[in-house]
Every structure is written in C-alpha cells, then in structure tokens.
Amino acid sequence: MTTSPAAQLADHSSDDIIALVRELVSIESPSRDTAASARIADVLSARFEAIGGTVRREPTSAGTDLVIDVPGTGDPLLFIGHTDTVWPVGALDGEVPWVEDGDVVRGPGAYDMKAGIAVMLEALRTLQPLAVERRRAVRVVLVCDEEIGSPVSGPLLAARARG
Numbered sequence: 593m594t595t596s597p598a599a600q601l602a603d604h605s606s607d608d609i610i611a612l613v614r615e616l617v618s619i620e621s622p623s624r625d626t627a628a629s630a631r632i633a634d635v636l637s638a639r640f641e642a643i644g645g646t647v648r649r650e651p652t653s654a655g656t657d658l659v660i661d662v663p664g665t666g667d668p669l670l671f672i673g674h675t676d677t678v679w680p681v682g683a684l685d686g687e688v689p690w691v692e693d694g695d696v697v698r699g700p701g702a703y704d705m706k707a708g709i710a711v712m713l714e715a716l717r718t719l720q721p722l723a724v725e726r727r728r729a730v731r732v733v734l735v736c737d738e739e740i741g742s743p744v745s746g747p748l749l750a751a752r753a754r755g
Contacts, residue, residue, distance in 0.1 A: 609710055610697060612639075616706035617699035620684055621655075623676040623740040629655025632675045636709065636734065643717045645732070650752075654744040655736030659752050662716055664729035670753050671712050671730060674738030677701035709734065 621628040633656035637647045645660040679688055679700035690699040719727050733752045735745035
C-alpha cells in the first residue's frame with residue numbers, strides 16, 4: 593500500500609502544533625498594546641519566513657500588522673486573521689490560564705485566533721515540499737486591532753488584500 597503525497601507531507605505531530613498555540617497564547621497581546629503586538633509579530637514573522645513566506649511588517653498606531661506572501665502560482669488565496677485578543681495582560685496568570693485537558697486547550701486568545709494562525713502556518717508548512725508550480729500562491733494578512741473593530745487596520749485591509 594502506498595502512502596498518499598498529502599499523508600507523506602503531514603509529518604508534524606499534534607504536540608508540535610499545540611506547542612505553537614501555547615507559544616502564541618503566552619504572548620498576551622491585547623488590542624492597542626503596541627509592544628505586545630510587536631512581540632507576537634516577531635515570533636510570527638520568523639515562523640512564516642521559515643516556511644518560505646516574505647513578511648512585510650506594517651506598524652500602525654494600534655500595533656503591528658503583518659502581510660505575508662507565500663510563493664505559488666495563480667492569484668493568491670487570501671488568509672485573514674488577527675493577533676490581538678480581548679484579554680488584558682495578566683489574564684494568563686489569573687482569569688484565563690493555559691489549560692490542556694485531553695484534546696482541548698484554553699487560554700487568552702487560544703481559540704480566537706491564535707489556534708487559527710497555527711492552522712494557517714501548519715497548512716502552509718505542509719505544502720512547502722511541493723514544487724512552487726504545484727502550489728497556489730497565498731497571501732496572509734494578520735491585523736492587530738480586529739477585536740476592537742479594526743479601526744486602524746480595517747480601512748487598509750482592502751488594499752492589503754488586492755490581488
């Protein structure tokens with residue numbers, strides 16, 4: 593029995609993915625906290641660059657937005673997400689601690705949106721061994737102020753998504 597190409601590429605353990613979610617959650621990044629936004633942008637920039645993405649950091653008055661282009665063919669697919677949370681710094685040590693309970697994890701921003709970012713990264717990482725001409729181009733836009741209605745990033749999102 594032969595293993596499908598997709599199954600051969602999916603070699604990252606769920607423990608690695610959970611570890612990434614935990615790393616992202618540990619960077620408490622409430623809306624409008626520009627220092628926290630820069631910290632999570634640093635981590636994500638390195639992660640996306642490691643899977644072949646070209647990262648543009650776009651500092652704003654609300655924090656740091658990221659635009660990542662991953663090579664491939666055709667018009668890019670657009671992945672949109674955000675790095676801010678509704679939780680204040682300190683929630684991790686009090687109201688919303690990191691918890692792993694079987695296959696459920698909890699923590700500030702774990703479900704919305706940090707696990708979603710981990711899924712984006714994992715999907716793109718899985719496709720990296722394929723030749724560029726066999727992959728679709730992808731653009732990832734991660735904004736820093738979604739939880740407060742994207743007052744800074746919202747008007748710019750259309751331009752960032754162009755193409």
